[in-house]
Amino acid sequence: MTDKLRLFTSPSAFPNPQRLRIFMHEKGIADQFNETIYDMSPVGEQRGWKHLKMNQWGETPTLALADGSFLSETSAIARYLDDTFDGRKIMGATPHERGLDQMWDNRVWVHILYPIVTAFHVLHQGLGPKLELTSNPAWGEHSRKVALAHAALVDRHLADGREWLLGGDAPTFSDITMATAIAFSKFPVNATPLDERFEHIDAFWRRWQRRPAFLAAYADRNSGVPELDNRA
Numbered sequence: 001m002t003d004k005l006r007l008f009t010s011p012s013a014f015p016n017p018q019r020l021r022i023f024m025h026e027k028g029i030a031d032q033f034n035e036t037i038y039d040m041s042p043v044g045e046q047r048g049w050k051h052l053k054m055n056q057w058g059e060t061p062t063l064a065l066a067d068g069s070f071l072s073e074t075s076a077i078a079r080y081l082d083d084t085f086d087g088r089k090i091m092g093a094t095p096h097e098r099g100l101d102q103m104w105d106n107r108v109w110v111h112i113l114y115p116i117v118t119a120f121h122v123l124h125q126g127l128g129p130k131l132e133l134t135s136n137p138a139w140g141e142h143s144r145k146v147a148l149a150h151a152a153l154v155d156r157h158l159a160d161g162r163e164w165l166l167g168g169d170a171p172t173f174s175d176i177t178m179a180t181a182i183a184f185s186k187f188p189v190n191a192t193p194l195d196e197r198f199e200h201i202d203a204f205w206r207r208w209q210r211r212p213a214f215l216a217a218y219a220d221r222n223s224g225v226p227e228l229d230n231r232a
Contacts, residue, residue, distance in 0.1 A: 006064035007033045011222040013112055013187065015180040016074045017061040018217065022176045023078045025213035037220075075105065078173055091173045097166060102173035104165045111150035113181035115143035116190060124189050128224050144192055147185070148165060151194050151201060154178065158200035163207055171208075179208045187224045 002132045007016035024030040038045040045051070047058040052131045055062040063071040063080070071077050072206035111147060123140035144149040157165065164171045165178065182205050195205040208214045209227075220228040 001121055003066060004034045005033045005066070008038065008046075008054070008060055008064070009035055010038055010046065010060045010061040012218050012220050012228075013184075013222055013224040014060065015117065015184045016059070016224075018183070019074045019176050019180050020061045020077055022177070022179065022214060022217040023090055023173060024170065025217045026090055026176070026211075027081065027087050028083060029081065030215075030216070032085075051226070052208065055199060055216075075109075075173070082173075088170065090171075090176075093136075094164075097168075097172070100166050101172045101174050104172075105177050107150070108154065108165075108174055108177045108181060112147045112154070112176060112194075113184065114184050115147040115150075116181060116192060118143040119147070119192070120184070120187070120190055147181075147192065148194075151181075151198060153202045155198035158204055163204075171211075175204075175208075178204070179214065183225055183228065184225075 005016050005071055007020075009021065012018050012021065021030070024033070037138070038051070046060050047122070051062065054064065054070045057072060059072065061074060061077055063077045065071065071080055079091060081109065082089055089097075092101040119140040122134055122136040124142070154165075164175045166172050171179075178201075182194045184190060185192045195202040208232075215231075218228045
């Protein structure tokens with residue numbers, strides 16, 4: 001590929017575009033994109049008509065392809081890039097690995113990251129009154145409990161000494177989703193820091209912080225997590 005693809009994302013505080021950003025750094029292709037970073041809060045730039053013409057859902061990330069079409073949804077974009085670019089297959093090199101990675105990614109996204117995101121939106125004003133239309137403290141607390149219960153299952157899975165969810169030598173996409181879940185759980189307004197509650201998730205989180213690709217993905221120092229934004 002010679003022409004850079006156009007990618008529309010958000011600062012590192014936002015888990016879904018951050019999942020893709022970490023993926024691109026792990027894949028070694030982050031420098032092959034022209035990235036537009038939207039002002040998410042309180043402006044809500046991603047909900048403006050220019051972005052809605054590309055992605056009617058008004059969410060990030062969105063990838064503009066050379067033929068004028070667009071891809072959205074984090075895992076769909078990652079799948080396209082993993083298959084299109086050379087390098088390590090982040091989402092699995094074999095059908096078995098790809099199946100396992102998708103299984104674990106679904107588990108982490110549906111039962112841990114998404115509930116934490118839900119709690120963020122309904123317990124607080126999140127992205128501000130322009131974008132946050134629902135307040136439901138009871139649902140927020142339920143979502144927090146769901147995330148903690150399933151994080152305990154991941155912690156148990158990691159207790160056998162494996163470094164990554166699939167047990168290999170390098171993280172896959174499900175590990176990236178788990179990393180962003182931990183990061184967002186540590187966002188001060190969420191107050192559900194998974195690394196402080198679970199021993200093996202804490203070790204997993206520390207392993208990520210030793211990876212250059214992970215640190216590069218948080219280089220904007222705009223994650224809202226002091227240990228990532230304030231590092232030397």
